[in-house]
Amino acid sequence: MASRFTINRSVVLCQIPLTVIVVVIGVTAPVLRPGLMSNSTFDLGFSMILLLLALSVVVPWRELPRGSLLVVPILDFVAIALLRAGATETQPALGVLAVFPVLWLMRSSLPTWAALVLTWTGSLLVTAWPLLFSFDPSRMRSYLGILLLPIVMLCIAVTIRVMSLSARARDLEIERKDRELTDLLRAAMDRERVLTAILDTVDVGLTAVDAHGNTTLTNRQQELFNRLATGHDTHRSLYFGADRTTPLPLEKRPIYRALTGQTYADELIWVGEGDAQRALSTAARPIKNADGRIAGALIVCSDVTELVEAVTAKDAFISNISHEFHAPLTSVLGYLELVMEDEHPLPAHLKGYVDVAGRNAERVLHLVADLLSTAGDKVRVHPRPVDLAALIEMCVRSNRLRAQRNKVKLQSDAQDPLWTLIDPLRISQVLDNLVSNAIKYSPGGGVVSIHAEETETCINLHVEDRGMGMTEQEARQVFSRFYRTPAARHADIEGAGLGLAITKSIVESHGGAISCVSSPGKGSRFTVSLPVNGDVSRVPQDSMEESV
Template identity: 85%
Template sequence: MPRDAGAVRWRAVASKASISRSVVLCQIPLTVIVVVIAVSAPLLRPGLTSDPAFDLGLSMILVLLALSVIVPWHELPRGSLLIVPILDFVAIALVRTGALEVQPALGVLAVFPVLWLMRSSLPPWVSLALTVLGSLLVTSWPLLGSFDPAQLRSYLGVLLLPIVMLCIAVTIRVMISGAQAREIEIERKDRELNDLLRAAIDRERVLTAILNTVDVGLTAVDAHGNTTLTNRQQELFNRLSGHDDGQGGSMVGADRVTPLAVDRQPVYRALTGETFADELVWVGDGDAQRALSTAARPIKNADGSIAGALIACSDVTELVEAVTAKDAFISNISHEFHAPLTSVLGYLELVMEDEHPLPGHLRGYVDVAGRNAERVLHLVADLLSTAGDRVRVHPRPVDLAALIEMSVRSNRFRAQKNGVKLKTNAQTPLWTLIDPLRISQVLDNLLSNAIKYSPDGGVVTIRAEESESTIDLHVEDRGMGMTEQEARQVFSRFYRTPAARSADIDGAGLGLAITKSIVESHGGSIHCVSAPGKGSRFTVTLPVNGEVSRMPQDSIGESV
């Protein structure tokens, strides 16, 4: 408040000083010209200063200048200022009358009070009327009190100066109006610019607040790599890397040891026009080292040249450590499973090779157990590769229909136990180029899931359709089903639906993730369509990579 009050007082004082200064400045030019004429009169115009009318006019002008300086005009009504120019007309009339014989052109001095009137706040018609009357007073003063009809032509000459002054006044008024209009326009644009400036400041303040709120580090650089903008999170990353300008510092690669080469650092790559995302780098040292996922995009001018770049960094240390822990867990579990499974397979082989052969039906059971144990062993080996999103496949010509039949036989006992009926519909043989072990794994995963998630029984249908370039394999059930969102997430590792968890259905959430990886390793795709309470349909689409000669076709038929 004291500062605002002081500003108001200062503006008030400045306004008062401005009024007094304007009055003095308007009066000085007329005074200087008349004084110069009076001083030079003894040499140039003898007898001029001895005329009482001239002396009286000069005295009035000097007195008016003194009043302009002394009188506190800001304390008087604003219209009182017009007394000075009106009295100036009287003084000019006296000066002109006194010098009429030697200097009749002094009437032109009327232009000074005219200028003053035109710049006043009077209505235009009042200013013009005073201009004409004042100018007429200047030219008609010598004729006051006498009238000679013989001098009528001379009397008409008194109108010349008022007409000239009127024209000058109109011109000045037009110029002042134009200047005022321009001033108003400038003030309007100045207000608009101030509004835009305030809006820009507000937007910058909001943008700064947003940038400093997000947990993503942002850096903008110009074409030379100089930082033009950064946020608080990025400043923390820069301090962590030991480099305050965000240009790299102790940035190392994914191995957390090798320093990142200059041409592989995010800023350099972005300024060369490269766009990338999810590039992992490490900053810092020792226990304080952090993993950053970086993304960058160049900023281009209208002509396509690089004007700068924007780099974003996200701290993903916890995620990287979680993935590492998960991979270590899978690796340990795989090793723990490998030894007992190998032992099981060995004992099953001993049973099959025993000198006392098993009965036929028991031999079939042991054969199925051995084949499934072997698949489990391969599955354990695959856990390591799925941790790195890689599954190796060894395609060869295989009859897919035979694989379907084998998978149905392997899952028949479980289906009967759950009250599920298995149906197949496929042409036979259905030769294609696939890895039989992996595709058997896919079929077993899909069938076991369909049976497991049909707790109330029903029918599970397996269909295989061949087109010109693909083979579509459908596994459909009428079980508990899923929502659309759950169907999109069901291929994620370790994901299980809430309904499956609440129903206490066994599973680790790995089967469909491995299935998807195997299918994609074959160049195919898998998707799910499901609805709660209406079941699910999984569709595997495999490319026809090769064909062999076909045998006569018949239907596999229906299996129970």
């Protein structure tokens, strides 16, 4: 029923313009064209137009064979011919009404040639209707005027068909693009659902924000972190620093830092309060547009509470065990010294045994001291003006005997003097660790060189050997606690893997950095960079005050 109504409505809409014009002419005829409505031919055409409108409404066009409704425009030509013939004297221009059935035919589904034939024939019928009943061969030349309207209508028909085909082509292109957009939208929605499922599955919090800090994307895990960070009051901000109690200022929060262009990783913050407080390892990266301006940021948060607590427990355990070992070892060494200094000398073989016991006790005591040094991430430093070149010279002298035993030649090259603000005891420990390692890991002999130089911003200290060396991956791990390379373990070289971890902690407590470049069988080069004039402003104050 709906389809039938739609088709009938289309037919009526096509027929109404012609009907309205004809009705207006008929209504105004008594005033403007007296006698027009009394013409039987005009009346017949007028009645036929009204009848065709009625048929457009009541005939079930959908139930008739396809193309049946084209009867209406064809009969319109006949009606227009009657109207024109009846009003030739008063309204000869009624023939232009033929444009309405022409429009109908050219917008129909008829083949172009058929529509043009009907257009020509119908238009010619409109102008030639009077000749059907009074043809005079002697007036043949004057009859040529009847071809003007068919020619004009034919031109209009061609123009309409071209425009119709062009519009149809545009419609098809729009439909094609619409289908493509629909498919793309559907695919995008599918991808969004998959992405949402993935983001909600991972245990990492993700947040994407625009340039104004408004959240554009987040996942379920991050929503949990956000609830922790606000508690029961959405206006509160429960962000804290590494000490778990100091509120984190706005300029140090992840989103603010990312929107200012900072890129960082593994920054520890705490969110929440009480027993629900969690440690988050945060990373952020700004998102830039084509112009290079910041258009937003991506922030990633990982819950590392258990890891932080495990590391804290491990450090506490190491510290406690080290303290527990320190007292009895000191006592053992004291009593061994008393035995060695007793007024009654020990037999030679017992003296050797006691000497071995003493050396091993001292070795264990040194190991305990190293464990104490690595129990925390920070060490105590007391910077003061020191000549680094003098420290290097002292280190070379103290390691010369060990170098001779390993057939290693020590070389030092340092600008003299190199005054800077450092902790001499700690930096001496750094030098001793690096030089002793270089000697120890040069079992075949060779040269160990120490070079120091000062630039505008830092003092660079290089310790280089030509020993066994390491792979690139081993060089990245060498500063980790208890790490020893497979080659060192295979060669049975003594060590606990703590010296370089302590060295790194000392250097960083001075606001400096340490790096290693190495190659298997070609040796290693360690570089320590310390700020000029002991710039420890980058070091947290508690790292200078905390006891080991």
